[in-house]
Amino acid sequence: MMVGAPGLYTYGAMRIGGIIRDAGLRPQITRNISQLHGDQVFLSLFSTLHLLDPAVKxxxxxxxxxxxxxxxGGPVSSGPEMVLGELHPDLVVCGEGEEAVRCIINGVDPDDCPNCAYQADDKIIKTEPKRTQDLSFPLPLIPDDIGAQDIRGAQTYIETHRGCFGRCGFCQVPRVFGRRIRSRELDEILKEVRAFQKKGVRRLALIGGTGSLYRSKEGEVNSDAFISLLEGISSIMGSKNVSCPDIRADCLTxxxxxAVRAHTIGWIFFGIESGSEKMLGLMQKGIPIDKVRDAIEQCRQYGVKPAGSFIIGYPGEEEEDFQATKDLMEELALDDVFISIAEPIPTTPLAEVVCSQNTNDDxxxxxxTGEYAGLHLSEAEARAFDLMLHADMCRPVPRMTQDVTYNAYLEEARKQGADIRNVTRLIRIYYSA
Ligand code: SF4
Structure with a gap:
């Protein structure tokens, strides 16, 4: 029995491997999917683009x-129709897969496994959706070469809780995990951290956009629980080897x-998304720009470096909205930024809008046709490229963009554009009315 994911030992694949091992079987795990073989193979896919990848097919x-x-299984399972239509697997495990995996390895009929989808003749059968209530799991199946993995500087991410009370229209977290926070027990998290460290993990990051919501209820940050979490992890890994990158700007105390200053590498990445209140409304972000300003100011007072991510090309973004984003970026002078073109993910409001949109409005x-017309970019690519260049000038110490960086940004903007066009084409095939 094998478990794998393309190019990465994903946390999800390691979790599935742990469940299989705990059932008394001897699973192998790989990030080289060409090695996958056997009677039962679990493949974790984390990008819609995997559905178009000839190697995966x-x-x-x-x-x-x-x-x-x-x-x-994995994040692509938000769109089981697409997975079944493109890859023709025997089964898709949708969303929270622990119970489904236990059922599958015990030979339970697919109709009686929760959270599954499969093709029967020309129909897609979906079984009962169910959220895992007890987040108590066996240790993940950690490969011996996990120490060689690098995900934005960390060897692995770990999960501390599920869910987000947010409603961001581009995000699948509240749709897959719900809006109520369910948290893992601290001693289980720490046991897992020790196991990862023993296998060679030098730095780890906490998963998800809601770091400070650990053990929170109804959107109220539980600062004590969060402090114990970071204290506990950093006492094992060392504070310079822990990152809790993503925290909502309205979930800071x-x-x-x-705690972030004392027990982590001292950075926070805020999902700022746009400098236009109109766009934040369309995205259902729920965090006004003034709140972001306050959060960044607060970070600086505590010696925490603020960074931010921005989304370009969201439906409805006009030139003045884009300009507002550039202005905000300049005003905030963030220590780092991440820029991405809006990606429609099945089940999200963004995907619904994109599916109903005419290509001419996309x-x-x-x-x-503006400043970068000679570069043959789409409007979204040109804005992403422009914002990447702009970001270099807006850092606390502005950076001159060299030729090599200019070309890297251009390539990145083009790649994002091509990827999103492919994803968009796919979701329109499967989810347009
Ligand atoms: S705050 Fe983050 S995790 Fe929550 S819905 Fe928005 S993007 Fe998703």
Missing amino acids: EVVKRIQQKGGECII DEVLE LVSIPH
Whole structure:
């Protein structure tokens, strides 16, 4: 029995491996999916683009031709129709998969496994959706070479809780995990951290956009629980080897900031998304720009470095909205930024809008005719590229963009544009009315 994910030992794949091992079986885990083989193979896919990847298609086909069963889970499972239509696996495990995996390895009929989808003749059968109530799991299956992995400087992410009370229209977290926070027990998290460290993990990061919501109720930050969490993890890993990158700007307290300063690498990435209140409304972000300003100011008072992510090309973004984002970026002078073109993910409000949108209104398809016209970019690509260049000038110490960086930004903007066009095409095929 094997578990794998393309190019990465994902936390989800390691979690599934742990459940299989705990059932008395001897699973193997790989990030080289061409090695996957066997009677039952669990493949974790974390990007919609995997559905279009010939290497992934080939692996699924080969496993089945040799008589094996291929089960696909991971973030792509938000769109089981797309997964079944593009890859033809035997089963898709949708969303929270722990119970489904236990059922599958015990030979339970798919109809009686929760959170599953499969193709029967020309129909897609979906079984009862169920959220895991007890977040108590066996230790993940940690590969011996986990220390060689690098995910934005960390060897792995770990999960501390599920859910987010936010409603951001581009995000699948509240749709998959719900809006109520369910948290893991601290001693189990720390046991897992020790296990990762023993296997060679030098730095780890906490998963998700809601770091400070650990053990929170109804959107109220539980500062004491968060402090104990970071204290506990940093006492094992060392404070310079822990990051809790993503925290909502409206989920900060002085105690949270002090804990981030004392027990982590001292950075927070806020999902700022846009400098236009109109766009924040369309995105259902729920965090006004003044709140972001306050959060950044508060970070600086505590010696925590603030960074931010921005989304470009969201439906409805006009030139003045983009300009407002540039202005805000300049005003905030963030220590780092991350810029991405809006990606429609099945089940999200963004995907619904994109599916009902005409291609002529789609910023990722409309040719750019302004300042960068000679570069043959779409409007969304041109804005992403422009914002990347702008970001260098807006740092606390402005950075001159060299030729090599200019070309890297251009390539990154083009790649994002091409990827989002492919994803958009796919979701329109499966989810347009
Ligand atoms: S705050 Fe973050 S995790 Fe929550 S819905 Fe918004 S983007 Fe998703």
